[in-house]
Amino acid sequence: MSESNVKFSEAEALHFHSRGRPGKIEIIASKPMATQRDLSLAYSPGVAVPVRAIAEDPATAYDYTAKGNLVAVISNGTAILGLGDLGALASKPVMEGKAVLFKRFADVDSIDLEVDTRDAEAFINAVALLEPSFGGINLEDIAAPDCFVIEQALRERMNIPVFHDDQHGTAIITAAGLINACLLTGRALKDIKVVVNGAGAAAIACTELIKAMGVRSDHVMMCDRSGVIHKGRDDLDQWKSAHAVDTDRRTLEEALDGADVFLGLSAARALKPEWVTKMAPQPIIFAMANPDPEITPPEAKAARPDAIVATGRSDYPNQVNNVLGFPFIFRGALDVRATAINDEMKIAAANALAELAREAVPEEVAAAYGGKSQRFGADYIIPAPFDPRLLEVVPAAVAEAAMRSGVAQRPIENFAAYRQTLRARLNPTVSVLSLAYEAAKANPKRVLFAEGEEHVVLRAAIAFKEGGYGTPVLVGRDDVHDRLRELGIDDPSGYEVLNSRNSPLVGRAVDHLYARLQRKGYLRREIERMVNQDRNYFAAAMLALGEADAMITGVTRPFSQSLKQIEMVIDHEDQSDPFGVNIIVGQNQTVLVADTAVTERPTAEQLATIAIRSAAFARRMGQEPRVAFVSYTTFGNPPGAYVGELREAVALLDSRTVDFEYEGEMAPDVALNHDMQRRYYPFSRLTGPANILIMPGLQSASLSAKLLRALSGENMLGPFLLGMKLPVQIAPMTAGASDLVTLAVLAAGAVDGKRRG
Ligand SMILES: NC(=O)C1=CN([C@@H]2O[C@H](COP(=O)(O)OP(=O)(O)OC[C@H]3O[C@@H](n4cnc5c(N)ncnc54)[C@H](OP(=O)(O)O)[C@@H]3O)[C@@H](O)[C@H]2O)C=CC1
């Protein structure tokens, strides 16, 4: 895509957007819609009751509808990122993207609306009429100067927060980054000389905010396409002329002479490395144009090794991008039902972000970024978007500022409790998975994809490599490169292919396997045939011999068959059998189910081991384990003949010292409902709903997991194979490319522990 740091092909980006349900959002019902009674309540006649209530008291719309947590992302497509005016329809992928970021980072429901007009008045009228529907309006990618007129008019006409993200979101993050970059270089805001390149929505808002925070007006030089905005120009509109200065400098190059700070909010490659050499010592360079910055960090650093450099992108250190702002700012504003997002709230958000970057980074975030650059310093001036603390810190600061400045209609009484609800909005498993992806990037591994001729596997390998998660090693025939070409990879030579027929490594694989199997009735020629003809034997041997760090297989044959083959090459972690865990990820809840893959009728001892290992895995996934041994009976009711092993497993855990909660036997509906446990089984030792369900046997476990996968699709992960000595994962035959990438990332994440152990 961009000229450097290419992480994916255009084909991959298109496939990502078109696969499955096209686009990136869908709407799901938050109430049951199963029965006639549900429908009567949700729609006519039941719906008439809240209708009358809202007509009588409009404020109750926040109680009876989704309004209070719903934000519209609205654009006319006149300044789509740095791509320019490509129209309303073309802006839809970006607006859908912003909507999903709202959900992902701050649990704000959001919908994109693309309004097909370049007429500011028509746009204003269209949006103003939407006030009843939404709790807030996030304007996006509307070009200057119309964006100023539009936002001003809508703020006056609407009694809900209206926020032009490219202006204020960007300004808040820029201000936070600038505060910290100045701290690191020993500068005071009042002294710095700033050059702003670009004089549009983002540039003007950033300039206004940093001036409000103490940067002197006569220290800021702004440039547009025609060069420096000076008092002698007669082509300036009111917004540009507000920032015109008295100077004889005319070009960006001249403006940069001796400047402390460059803020780029213009276009790709607008800043030449040779101009950067003229800046003051330890220059601060924020090249924020998207998707390609004004200058890349390697170019900037080559020209000025002493510079602090930030961009709008996630693949370089210091991502100064409004994604760090809008989800959390709206979260805080919605939670106090603010009527506006005012300057106090923006400054509070900027300060909160700046302060957060100066605090010690939590272990899990630091680990995810390879432990590198996660301490306040030149490569870490601003928190990373996946930092789970953002959702607690920024909304609380914004809500508090809204209350202080008198725009909060529903003030927060107990901030400690509020922070707790903010923490609960983030499903820890989702953040752990995100962090696992970041960790893979920071510490990339070689992962064998044993079925390297399958399209779905090749797609996964492409995503794995181009996402920067590691090096895929494809096991397959010599035409694998042709298949990669068919999938849009122009130069497939960067993909390593191991052919089990003619690889020079075959001999070592045969030796390894023969040494293991010669006394189990296998002849060497038989082993040769197995290694040549079956990729699981060959790939597992490559893993055992250290030619790669982890292995993925599974889409071409049943799980049990793959496992049997791999067990011939690789040992179990200890005396106990491996087992499978599936993870069901809900918005606010994660449930693990085990053993979904291996042992048909586990003994009590096996069940206890599965519980202990699942609990450790749950902790790795960010969950505090609460195990329920599940059955069709709950504490003996109805009496059942097949619950003995479960009860014995509970007794075994009683007799050992384990550091997690467990209980059983109980039916899944009781296990998942803590109110029911308290009401009918007050002796139960679980302190909340169970999040690990240990099934009595493979029948029930596999049936439940497969039913759930068929019904809930992408919310089901796994099965993850636990208990092998080396990191191997066996995907279900129905796995899609993204399932395979997740398995590969988790397998890669287990490498260091396994090889050490
Ligand atoms: N990192 C982040 O979070 C964000 C980054 N941005 C980026 O900022 C840029 C501008 O976005 P936005 O303000 O919304 O768009 P606008 O269309 O409102 O403004 C674009 C501005 O850039 C100027 N410009 C374009 N090319 C050059 C150039 N070569 N030299 C100097 N100035 C130039 C234009 O000048 P003129 O007035 O003469 O036409 C105009 O003033 C985009 O690249 C966008 O991706 C925006 C928001 C957030």
Ligand SMILES: CC(=O)C(=O)O
């Ligand atoms: C990040 C963003 O909003 C932009 O580049 O327009």
Ligand SMILES: [Mg+2]
């Ligand atoms: Mg934008």
